[in-house]
Amino acid sequence: MALVDYPSSDEEQSTPSKDQTTLPLKRKRDKDTSPDLPPLPSKFYDLYASTTRVSTRDDPSLHGGRKRVTPHIEGNWPTHLYIEWYPSTAEYVPLTNVISTLKGKFSPVGEEGEIHSFLTSDLGAPLPLHISLSRPIGFATEQKDSFVDSLQSAIKSSGIRPFNISFAGLDWVANFEKTRWFLVLRLQKPEFDELNKLLHLSNQVVQEYGQPALYTTLPMPARDLKRKSTSKKTLKTFWDDMKDVSVSFHISIAWTLTEPGLELQELTKAMVTDHMKDLSQIQVKIEEIKSKVGNLVTNISLPRTVSVGKGLFGI
Template sequence: MALVDYASSDEEEQVEATSTTDVNTPQGLKRKREESSSDLPPLPSKFHDLYASTTRVSTRDDPSLHGGRKRVTPHVEGNWPTHLYIEWYPSTIEYSSLNELVSSLKDTPSPEATDLKVHSFLTSDLGAPLPLHISLSRPIGFSTEQKDDFVASLERTIKSSAVRPFDVSFTGLDWVPNFEKTRWFLVLRLLKPDSDGLNKLLHVSNSVVQENGQPPLYAKPTIVKSDKSPNQSRKRKAPLENATSFWKDLHDLSTVFHISIAWTLTSPSEELVELTKSVTHDNSDKIKQIQLSVEEVKAKVGNIVTSIPLPKSVTVGKSLFGV
């Protein structure tokens, strides 16, 4: 059953709520309901995971069902599509700010591309807020025999890496294409966190992905094939025993991390690029006030989402990678 976000009516929006409103009046009751709603705690992360799948309405790639988008990674029967990412549900205020930024770019005149249309990632067709994410892997795929071992290996490696929760801030807006240049994305650029947590999590993800014969993200696709059978790899407690060796290839890829908030099938016009720069400059302070708390990594295999929490404390001498 879908969750529907009902908007308030015009009449309700015009009701003035003040500290002197009598709670026995209709206005007072409305104010009391609003205050109670605002005090509700956020839904737990695992609740959203239950609704992470979408209904499959076609057995083949049909761009007409997805706003003209084409599948970049072909579906292979028997393979489980897999993606590693950091999920983010902005607060109501943050959603409002991001919606304003996207809306200011939607109706840009485009003499160079008359079919340019900007689609938002922020809300569903019903207006319900959607989660955003930072990718930690390419779209990859595993066989039924591999998928559970892969997730177990990722869980062990993240726990052993001792990468603790951290906060991420944003620097501005930009337009970037996908590798095939079949879509362009309006993205929030990220500021490198003090802990270098994003680079470390990407390094951890890439190491596990490559050990399982898949290409890494933001790096040359050097694939390491394993000669071990699934049963043998399941017994391995950790990918490496030497902490120094594990982190020696850690690269600073801070400039490539981003969160997509809108997309288009057509290359952005010069007018749209210039307007994006102007919007970024005019809303610089607002953008910098938005903050993402990273506390877990998610692995989506097929329609199953596994949340892997980052260790909140590390016992001295117990960490595998010593960070």
């Protein structure tokens, strides 16, 4: 069967009938009354996960005054582990209201104090939001594929299944270098502590490859990591040294280059009072984590079922 039935040359030259003349109008009405198209899958956005490179050096003027905090090393692949969330239109509303209200009431001194939103691009297109599971790290070419394989294997056998998260409040936090401050949504601790488990697991894998862990100052020696990830005698204790860093998990929704002063902090407290009820009703379903190595994004799904007694970490 043909995908499109094109008219013959004779049909094109003939005088259209009454039914033919009304057909385009009917199709237009059908189009106007058709239901909304389904949302694009998240993998579609992964194809455009990086912006166009417009400079070969660090130029803060190209991106709102931000400075590169992790120096670029030729031959290294910048890497980041994270959870991505695409808010629905309804979920964007309370988030947008918080930032708009804050901008409307806050009068910064100079451009560096300006509040910038993470919710939309410069053209107004909605953007995804993130929960970080690693610092910005970098891998040599010969390591990057092996790292992703190791992470996929660890997640698959971890027993960490899809879960929901909700919001606990608003706050301002700085990056490690204190060159930017972020307006963040604090997260409620999930029922089975999945965020801490995902972070713990991610930290173990990145440290095996000589990379720094996130939200910890006590990296585990490489020899211990190798033993824990391969020895059957210690698999059941994999989570024993997991730290509770629930207060560190967040989703950034805006940023500024200057440390929030008293005025901005007080306004943020007011936002919590006025908008937290709407924000607390949002439930975010977490079904996968993402590994971005260079421009390549790998989606790693959380296992939905786990065979009893066959998990790598004995859970």
